Amino acid sequence: DAQLRAEVAKLIQPIQPVVISADQKAKVELGKQLFFDPRLSMSGIISCNTCHNVMLGGVDNLKTSIGHKWQPGPVNAPTVFNSKLNLAQFWDGRAANLKEQAAGPIQAPVEMAMPHTLAVEVIQSIPGYVSQIQAIYGTDKVSLDHITDAIAAYEETLVTPNSPFDRWLRGDDKAMTAEQIAGLKIFYESGCVACHNGPNLGGNSYQKMGVVEPYRSSSPAEGRAAVTKKDEDRWFFKVPTLRNVELTYPYFHDGEASTLEEAVVLMGRLQLGRTFSDDEVKKIVAFLHALTGERPQDVLPLLPASGPNTPRPDPFK
């Protein structure tokens, strides 16, 4: 056990709790309000939280997300929990960081469908937002930058420390069950850790989905190649974090693996050329359940009232 811990600790680190400094508080509070504000969507009923529900697993638990006018999107929504640890954002890494990422969903036609100019107009029309932006950014002229900067600051607080695995990693032998430790052993020795490593057990590299055997999917997503335009990057995706994975079903970029068992079996076969026994699968899945951390306890945000000129929602636009 001590031996396993020492080995694993070289490749995986626990989640550090977040400390919100006094000068960041106001920005984080603004970002939280915006994250939960459906007025950032054309329909008026979709917020970031709709698809990345922080009261659940930071996801929507759908195969692929559903947005404006009930349109299905092309890929599975990844969790916002611990997303600050990712090397880049989105399955293909096309956004460099959380701030850059946040601009995307607001205007995406199958997500919030709100043109950026209109999003800014909405926030500008809400006195309670203007006063916060004045206090934080020193101007009463709202920009998209303020919106995404604040949302990103809030998202950076969405970490989930103290999972049973993290507690075991920090020395508590009793924090994981014998079955979970056995599962970790297989996870480490068979090679899952080659890709699912770092503090997020993932999120820090692009790897091919279907290394040994190709992955058959009806999803159009080609992953990293969409950004680099290189043929050899086809089917490379950002390795997703395995933290809180029991909460973030269904699995893979296309959401086609309904259960963790299915995802583990496929990973074994496609990534390692290995067929796990039912017992091995059970142990690995038990270990994956040990990766559920403590979700942030927080105050429900109260959003500022619309102003006299706040543009009205248009659900059928």
Add this chain to the structure above:
Amino acid sequence: DAQLRAEVAKLIQPIQPVVISADQKAKVELGKQLFFDPRLSMSGIISCNTCHNVMLGGVDNLKTSIGHKWQPGPVNAPTVFNSKLNLAQFWDGRAANLKEQAAGPIQAPVEMAMPHTLAVEVIQSIPGYVSQIQAIYGTDKVSLDHITDAIAAYEETLVTPNSPFDRWLRGDDKAMTAEQIAGLKIFYESGCVACHNGPNLGGNSYQKMGVVEPYRSSSPAEGRAAVTKKDEDRWFFKVPTLRNVELTYPYFHDGEASTLEEAVVLMGRLQLGRTFSDDEVKKIVAFLHALTGERPQDVLPLLPASGPNTPRPDPFK
């Protein structure tokens, strides 16, 4: 002013703050989780809070609500804030109380579209809900009754005390502006208070929409007649509360009045046979803005993780 206060206080009372007794705490907490839980919807992305957003005005700010598969419903969503004060629930009062009401939206095809048996199955499959229900109700066999009872207990805590008007009513002359007091005077003297009275400035009787002049609407809703089956009850609706009305646009059961000004002008004409001057409208609207109370400050609920057999959402069913 003291005279006006004495007169008004005979007909309208302030909101009493809620005290959650020790033995109610667990039930209110369970009800809060359920109120925010989209797993009570067929699609997995609609919760009570979607249409009755307690971070905003307890409504969705749409003309009529949009639910499962983006279907528009027939009427405007009333606020859950202070709804416990209503004589009955729904525009036509067809639900006697909050507990009875909550069963409706869960299975309504244009709302959450979740058959009751499936809703119960979902909750039964979530260990974290079963343990709460065991602790509160003394059984581990979940029923719809548990779900609606807990949700109602949570809703009963959704009151908004200390509006400027309430503070004025309790003796603080400075709590409302001169314009707002002037507006209250017109509200009282012209006859608005004949229907919009009691602690909720409404919610305590059914009245005709279109007393002096008929109300022309394309909405199919006939109001109270749908329940009593009496012709003379056509176009009678539960008088809505005016508390927080600045947050609950658009107005009337069909959502056809986009602004408070429009609603006030129409009320004057249709209910009182009176044409208000622009100045009178401005004052009344200023008074209506004084009815915004303090929304509950609360902790964000963390919802219990799905179990191995939790039915999966089906957004296209």
